[in-house]
Amino acid sequence: MKLGFIGCGVISVAHVEGLEALKRNGQETFELSAVCDIQQERAEQFALEVEKRLGKRPSVYTDYRLMLAKERLDAVSVLINHDFHHTVAEDCFASGVHVQMQKPLAISPSFGRKMIADAKKYNRVITLSEPSVLGAENVAVARAVKEGLIGRVTFIIDYATVTLNRGFFAGTPWRHMKGQAGAGWINDHGVHRTHFFTEINGSIDEVFAYTEIFEKELSNGYVTMNPTAEDTAVTVFKFANGGLGHWMCATSAHGEGTGGVWIYGSKGCLRPGQHVTLLDGKKILMTELIDRFAPDIVEHPFAHSYVELWEAINENKAPISSAERGLEALGVVFAALESSTIGQPVKVQDILNGKKQAYEDTVLKEMKSILTPGPRSFK
Ligand SMILES: NC(=O)c1ccc[n+]([C@@H]2O[C@H](COP(=O)([O-])OP(=O)(O)OC[C@H]3O[C@@H](n4cnc5c(N)ncnc54)[C@H](O)[C@@H]3O)[C@@H](O)[C@H]2O)c1
Incomplete structure (x- = not known):
């Protein structure tokens, strides 16, 4: 083909x-x-x-x-x-x-x-x-959790903060403008995470978040801009099955970044990319997890x-x-952004069916202003 x-x-x-x-x-x-x-x-x-x-x-x-x-x-x-x-x-x-x-x-x-x-x-x-749900390792992680290896998922911790030194993520200024990227890193990177969360433990029901733009000016020496997309998001959420989550996304970290995912269940803890630790202290490495749960899946996520x-x-x-699961992942991100906009917890369903869209309206407004000739924020 x-x-x-x-x-x-x-x-x-x-x-x-x-x-x-x-x-x-x-x-x-x-x-x-x-x-x-x-x-x-x-x-x-x-x-x-x-x-x-x-x-x-x-x-x-x-x-x-x-x-x-x-x-x-x-x-x-x-x-x-x-x-x-x-x-x-x-x-x-x-x-x-x-x-x-x-x-x-x-x-x-x-x-x-x-x-x-x-x-x-x-x-x-x-x-x-x-890619967060494709490729042998990610499929093995999802299947292991769904098949009960760590018991019932009680809570998930996911921290991702990066140091950009007031430059651009992936060298792309557009990623910091909500009219071109929908939001900052919580959208660009965050959908990987929300897609993964919902793949392993089902739908997320409700979300609460605070977001900020701490860095008011970004530059790589050639392009200077005033970002309109948030650079820091601290979020908590509740799965439909009762599990909880604490999730942080930021491109505003200085000096040192943070990275790590912990999936806690009633029988142990799974750390994607690292290992599983069961109640008795027994460790299972990712290679063993793949052999047990995803021997049929190609290794490379994009190949998959x-x-x-x-x-x-x-x-x-x-x-x-x-695409449907991708929309759900996007719905969780926009529930966090909506929550930060209106100062209340937000149901993901209300975002998915368009009932709540105070934050999305700000994106649509900026998209229109970009389509209209006039001054842009890039200098
Ligand atoms: N791990 C992942 O899954 C992953 C990682 C990075 C990017 N992405 C996604 O891939 C997409 C592209 O990201 P990127 O980092 O490669 O961005 P990028 O800015 O490096 O590349 C985008 C390219 O598209 C070109 N382009 C823009 N408008 C076009 C048009 N109308 N016709 C043809 N070409 C056009 C640009 O010239 C540019 O070369 C984004 O949606 C991003 O979220 C996914």
Whole structure:
């Protein structure tokens, strides 16, 4: 099947690594036959990288609509900024092309709902390439928890704070503007976490959060900007099954970052990427967990995402990383942002069905101002 990439930026190479891993395993699901980026040089360089890794140079485009019209693609992976996800997806569906979307599914929940409705309207497949629930290790962790290895999940702790020294995350100023990224790190990184939380322990019912923008100016020496997206979020939440969570996301840390996830259950503690410790002190390493719970799954999360896309198109198989689960993950993030905006706990369902959207309205307002000619906040 023929695959195209729209966007040849930071994450695109990791996707080619995924396709390369499938090729090495003799599992050739897709041929990456065309790539597109509005920056021609990026697209050309990326095409060379593809040729080096996969053995064939894809056609290069700077206009994805032209690529959709000229190439006979079966599917496209959309690898561009969050605020374009929904429009590009609709154009792909309308051209008869299936879509693999990157996280977050959309810039905000209302666009996520639209995207899922559009896929149905055009009878096309949409999957989400969410690495936190894909690949052998992540699938093993989720299956181990669901099958009761650590008993009933009582609480989860997840801390992620990074030091940017008032620069840009991944070198991208757009990630700090809510009109382009929906929110700051709690959206860009946070959806990985909320997707993972809901995958291992079911729906999150209610969320309370405080958020702040501590860094008023960010710069890399060439671009200086005043961020509109929060850089710090402290959140607590309650799962529908009664489990609790404490979750921190920040790009405002100085000197030292923090990172770690602890999943506590009635029979032990699971630390993703590290080990499980059971009541009697027995430790289980991740390699053993994979052998026990996910021997059937390819190791590389992005390789797995293309297996899921291929099986969804050809076998009508429901993916682990579905657009619906991606929307739910986005709903938890926006419940935190809504809570911080209105100063009250927020039900995730109220975000998912659009009943509460005081925070999302601020995103929509900024998106409109970006579409309108006028001064931008980048200097
Ligand atoms: N681990 C992960 O799953 C992961 C990691 C990083 C990024 N992502 C996601 O991938 C997407 C892209 O992130 P990135 O870090 O690669 O961003 P990036 O800014 O490095 O790259 C985006 C690229 O898209 C191009 N582009 C923008 N508009 C376009 C258009 N209309 N047509 C064609 N090309 C266009 C830009 O020129 C740029 O090269 C985001 O949605 C992000 O959340 C996922």
